[in-house]
Amino acid sequence: MLRKLGFGLLWVGFVSYAFLLAPPQQPDTFTLIQNLSTGQWDGINPIIIALFNLMGIWPMIFACLLFFDGRGQKLPAWPFASLSFGVGAFSLLPYLALRQPNPEFTGEKDNLLKLLDSRWTGLAIGSAAIALLAFAFLGGDWANFIGQWQTSRFIHVMSLDFCLLCGLFPALLGDDMARRGWQNSPLFWLFCFPLLGAIAYLIARPPLPTEEAPQTTPNPV
Template sequence: MYIIVWAMLVLYALLLAPGASAANDLLFKNLITGDFQQVDPLVVMVFSFLGLFPVLFMIMICKKDTYKLPGWPFSLLSFALGAFSLLFYYHWKGQKVRTRSRISSRFIAIISSRLWIGLCLALTISGYVYGLSVGSIKAYGDAFMQSQLVSVMTADFFVLTWLSYSVMTKERIASRPYLLLCFIPVAGPFLILLLLPRQDVREEKL
């Protein structure tokens, strides 16, 4: 399933996504250079969430980096490639070949701490408040049609939302009622990790 979604996402990005390419895309330049005052807040919100999603998956991957294909390189790549990197990893990771994660326990302790997850959740909530309070759906729709970056990152955003639910379900990180929180993009999965750290640790040891 993951490889099918990956192929569809690649096809969309290369052939179907509307909007101007990077060379002629003013929105692309504004987002990359951090000139957010010239960009609709909803677009900025989604763009910032694509920086928080990789942090979320880094926590989940690093704690269980025990599979044949090392997960940490794909976790790092996801900060630039998003779902393009993560879908590839989850499809090809293979079977478990280690009893403990490749990542140091000290680093895992830091990124899975309540303080770190709480900070990420606070940043996410701030993004929601900013984007939903002053952003414009119409302006976002215009940006979607005018900018290839916005159209691709929107698809990436929805795929990552689904992927967070899929991974948390398969790895039994939380029970089903809690898993529905994954459909509150970024905030929901971080809240799950914040509320259920002990259960998550127990499942990792299985």
């Protein structure tokens, strides 16, 4: 109950801060989002470009856990996972507040679950994330980024959203590890390391065991 209350209060606090206390919205925000979305990156700080694209990487990481977790929940995970591509933690926090602990997986994996469970998917997501981090750290202007963080609601809230997603990953990690036979593993704390730990987990985790479909024997003639 305290866990649910904590996630609920965190969601209310984040929403309230984003709309009431964050820096004001800048008049060029829509144009910036449009340019970031369409790849027109000339003149945009590489840190902003990397951060915007990493906000698309995080939902992919969460999807690799959410769709398995949702199999045993009363509410489906896919609406929250889908919305997270647009609003990040704003949609994931309600799911975390409403879900029940779910350290087991029953049934078979469909094609989507097989894709999300694949180590190759983890490698693809990890390669893209590391490339974006390198792009930001090697070519970014940090003084400019700090200035925009202090004055632009979009940059400010997006940055906080990224940090919040880093902090929320462990909330699903423990159950996903248990589903794969990694209960009480000390590796849990390694995989909690912001972003890089989540990438390492997707690459290192063993495939999820599933129930085999019962075989039927033909009736004797």
